[in-house]
Amino acid sequence: MPTTIIPATESSGFFPWFRDFLKKELSPFPGRATTVARMVLAATITMLIIMTFRIPGGALGAMYAFFVSRDNMRATLTSGLAIAVSYIAGATFILTGASLFADQQFAQFLWFSASMFVVFFALSTFADYAVATGFAAIVVNAMLLWQRQDFAHVQVDATLWQLLAVAIGTSVTVAIEIVFHAFHKKDELTEGIDGRLHLVQQLLESYRRQAAVPDEIQRKLEQYTIVGVGALRRGLARSNYERLYHDQTAAVISLSGRLVDLSAASIRVPHQAQEEDKVLLENLENQIAQIRTDLQAKQAPRMVPAPPGTPSGFPLLAEIQRTILLIPEVFSGAKSIDRYIPSIKDEPRSSQFFVRDAFSNPLHIRYAVQGCLAATLCYFTYFVLDWRGLGTSVVTCVFTALSNAGTSRQKQVLRITGAIAGGVLFGIGSQVFILPNIDSITAFSLLFAAVTGVAAWFATSSQRLSYFGVQIANAFYLVNLQEFSIQTSLVIARDRVLGILLGLIAMWLVFDGLGTARATDQMAEAFINSLMSIARLTIRLEQGNQQTIVQDLRALREEINSHFQMVNSQSDAILFEFGIRRKQGMAMRALVRSWQPSLRVLVMMEAALIQHRLLGSEHIFSQNVRGAWGRFDDACAQRFLGMANHLEGKDVSEAEPLSISLKSMERALLTEHGVSDDRSIGLGIVDLAHEVATLVDELFSTIVNTRIPSFSHVRRVANRAASKS
Structure with missing residues (x-):
């Protein structure tokens, strides 16, 4: 009988939950202290170089201590190279645009809007997210420099100085990681x-x-x-x-x-x-x-x-x-x-600069238009008010805009709280109570390292809190690292915090006002799509050009992985959803997170079976074996489609039991003349097929016997949101 899943509630109240949440997020774990120490060291050394040589753009340079990957040495070098490519591309883009539009007031407005569209389109379509983020950061910060009324050579110098500050931050961070990994060789x-x-x-x-x-x-x-x-x-x-x-x-x-x-x-x-x-x-x-x-x-x-x-x-x-x-x-x-199809196993990483659907999926254009509209609204507001200190509102738009409102809202909450902590508590607080009492770079370095340490500790939390730490550092650096002397006025810090508020309001108006789907809806949509894609993976392979079949399978595998990644990212964003549907969303999140690992394993096991079939279609297996095998795969595909239909609220049609097609496949394999010479091949395939059948039946029974009406609801909501684009 179908069972109704009732999500657990937090009966203890918000404050006990929040206290327990912070306790768990901020507790030390293996490697956390070491990572924080490396981040603090990289940011502090970058600050000392920038302050010593009086390099403008110091805040952005120090922030790259938080952006470079530290997962392993290869990841660090790859991340550093990607960031270098990103800020060189960003600077080239800015200087090219400046040569065409910087000398005309109205053209500057159009240039700004077009640049914001390009930035948000890059965030959505660049295959390497590190490149996209670095490109967006350098373009947005440089665009703010070019909105000032100044001589062109001064603005060019400011852009190049900012590029140097970023290069210093990246180089210092990579150098520290090289030294660390030289003594710490663990993966x-x-x-x-x-x-x-x-x-x-x-x-x-x-x-x-x-x-x-x-x-x-x-x-x-x-x-x-x-x-x-x-x-x-x-x-x-x-x-x-x-x-x-x-x-x-x-x-x-x-x-x-x-x-x-x-x-x-x-x-x-x-x-x-x-x-x-x-x-x-x-x-x-x-x-x-x-x-x-x-x-x-x-x-x-x-x-x-x-x-x-x-x-x-x-x-x-x-x-x-x-x-x-x-x-x-x-x-x-x-x-x-290893013996059969090395071309699939040894397939190199995709070298595409853009994601596959960059120029065919209208959602990328929608996302870019929304982000461009929010950033332009902020620019128009502070330009009309002649309040240049609100320029941080544009940066806020770039770093909080994501492809759905749920995740965007999550980053908005973390950004405003992080900005208050870093800009008001640490930034303005240090200007009022600490900086007037110090007169050396050593004392300032200790203050800088202490605040960076707090920010880095938060930044090494889970995705639910890590962005808060990044914003503490960003706000503190904007207040205390943009100039080379102690600020005696609190106006700058005030304006920058107000700019962040303006950006959050613009993002809320544009993204929520245009009806973007909630994270709950997109998670359910992605999970249902993953089931349907896996069903396509298990269909019968017809005879034909093997190379074409391999290419189709590669594309389908990437599609399945993208669905898995979407489910993971949206399930994290559900934690920051609000409203009456949050309870349903949390219940759905728990279910999907329990089903996802089995799906991943099934994809891997099906991939192994497919590779046996690709070889067998030309070298070993007869038409009889291929036919029995195809019926088994068809039965598996019907199971996956049945799961998807159930979650969509549709009737699940009757399908041939897997045991029937599995026995037929087993008889054909173990009595086949071509396999009898190497019976271990047939036995291995049969054992693998038995594991697939068992896992498919267990997952099918679990999903079909789970009744969550909201799954069919979010499917309809997601379809309507997609159709609007």
């Missing part, structure tokens, strides 16, 4: 996964010994639950792994996050270990130890034979066991892939 991506698995291993050991779970383990599990795996995903995105290993690692990251969530939840559920549970717990400890060893060695994790029976004393142990055993399954068929 932070692998270490992040290993740390989570080790924590689960320690928890299972406590269960097996029937000992109380140590407070330290509980605290770290809760912390990892709050932090999530967003940092690991960002590190993977910047890595240079081959495509197959990249996708497998993405699935392992998702599963490790799910495992941490389940483990943290299991502590709060009453349980009593039985004797058979102890045997199973010991086996799971050994399985995790084997997975950790193999991942550290960059090998496919091996399966440890499991004892018979199911857990009886732990309500969540069965799900923990299933999640652990899915990790080796992610790598199923990897050895055969």
Whole structure:
């Protein structure tokens, strides 16, 4: 019978929840103090160079200590190079535009609006987000310089000085990371996964010994639950792994996050270990130890034979066991892939500068028009009022505008609170109480490092709070690092904070007023689309040009990954949704986050089966095998379409049971003459197909027996929002 999911409520009230939220977000975790120290050191050294040589644009230069990736050495160098490309492109764009439009007042207005359109279009369509962000930052800040009435050579000098400040900040940060990684050679991506698995291993050991779970383990599990795996995903995105290993690692990251969530939840559920549970717990400890060893060695994790029976004393142990055993399954068929289709496995990273649908998807144009309208509204307001100090409103528009209102609202809240903390509390507060009492660069450096340390500690929180830390640093630097002497007037700090408020108001009017879909709607839409895309992945492959088939599969795989990324980003944004539908959104978020890891594993297992089929269509398998195999894949596709239809509120049509087509496929494979010479190939494919069928049936049963009416509602809302564009 269908079950209705009722989301948990926060009955303790806002302030107890907020206190607990801050406690979990700000608690130390492995590597946090080291990362903060590197950020503080990079920003402080940049500040000293800028102040010593009196380089204008110091605030933006110091901010790049927060922008450069620190996930690993390769990521740092790649990020530094991408940022260098971005600010060179931005400066070239500004100087070219200035040579054409800077000498005419009305042309300047058109130039500004057109530049803002280009900036927001770049944020939406550039394939490398670091390049897009760097390009936007340099263009927006330089555009504010060119709105002043001054000689052209003075404005050119100011633009180039700002470019130098950014280059100094990037170079100093990269240099510090090179020195750090020279003495610290660990792969932070692998270490992040290993740390989570080790924590689960320690928890299972406590269960097996029937000992109380140590407070330290509980605290770290809760912390990892709050932090999530967003940092690991960002590190993977910047890595240079081959495509197959990249996708497998993405699935392992998702599963490790799910495992941490389940483990943290299991502590709060009453349980009593039985004797058979102890045997199973010991086996799971050994399985995790084997997975950790193999991942550290960059090998496919091996399966440890499991004892018979199911857990009886732990309500969540069965799900923990299933999640652990899915990790080796992610790598199923990897050895055969080495022999069969290296062209898929070794596919290089996409070298496209723009995303695939940059010039075909009207949503990119919509986003650029909305952002341009908000920024131009701010520019027109402070230009008419002749209040140049409000120029920070334009910067606010650029750094808070995202593709949906939910995430935009999230960054708006964090920006205004961060601006108040950095600009008013630390910025104006230091000007009133501290700076009048110091007279040396050493004392100022200590103050600068202390505020940067606070900002960096917040910036290393999860996505729910990290932007707050970035805004503390940004506001403080704007107040105290733009000039080379202590400010004796509070007018500058006041104007900059008011400019941030103006930008937030403009963004709220434009993005909310134009009816952008909520994060809840977009998350549900992306999840349903991922189910439909996976259904297309499992359809029968017809004979034809193999190269064309491979290219189509690559495109479809990228489409599926983009849906997964959209689900992850929008699920984070739901935390900052407001209104009467937030309760439904949180319930949907919990469900989708529990289903997503299984989908990732299924994609990897289907990819392995597809590669067997691509080889077999020409070398091994007969028409009889291909036909039976195709019927099995069709049945799987019907299951995925059934899940999507159920979530859309449609009737789920009857489909052939997977067991029937699976038995037909098994008989055809194991009796096929071409396979009998190497029976291990057929057995391996059959085992993999059995795993796929089991996982598909479990997910289908879970989703179809879950009744959430709001899924069909958000699907209709998202469709209407998309049709307006």
